[in-house]
Amino acid sequence: MADYFSPTVVQPTIPNSDMTALERLLLTHIFESEPDGDGLYFFAETSPNNQIELPTETVRAALAAAGASPARLPTSCATS
Numbered sequence: 001m002a003d004y005f006s007p008t009v010v011q012p013t014i015p016n017s018d019m020t021a022l023e024r025l026l027l028t029h030i031f032e033s034e035p036d037g038d039g040l041y042f043f044a045e046t047s048p049n050n051q052i053e054l055p056t057e058t059v060r061a062a063l064a065a066a067g068a069s070p071a072r073l074p075t076s077c078a079t080s
Contacts, residue, residue, distance in 0.1 A: 004047075005046045005047055006044070006046070006047040006048070007043075007044060007045060007046065007047070008031070008043060008044040008047065008048050009042075009043045010031065010041075010042035010043065013036040013037065013039040013040065013041045014027075014039050014040055014042065015038055015039040016038055016039055016040065017038070018039075019040075020062075020065075020066040021061075021062040021063075021065035021066050022059070022062040022063055022065075022066050024040070024062075025054070025058065025059070025062045026052070027040070027042055028040070029049060029052040029054065030042075030044075030048050030049050030052060031043060031044050031048055031049075032044055032045065
């Protein structure tokens with residue numbers, strides 16, 4: 001069986017101040033990440049995770065921490 005890889009790099013580094021707690025939580029579970037200055041460098045050596053599982057309380061805490069910050073992630077996800 002063939003192995004198909006999709007190495008991915010997110011450019012530029014995303015500053016921590018530009019991410020809500022929920023965005024940071026999701027991105028760090030979809031991609032690998034490394035600190036880069038005042039932000040995070042996201043990448044995937046083989047491919048991004050296309051399915052993640054998080055405890056409900058963790059997601060609720062991230063939503064609460066976002067407060068009035070405008071989220072930039074879509075509220076619904078669609079698969080292609």
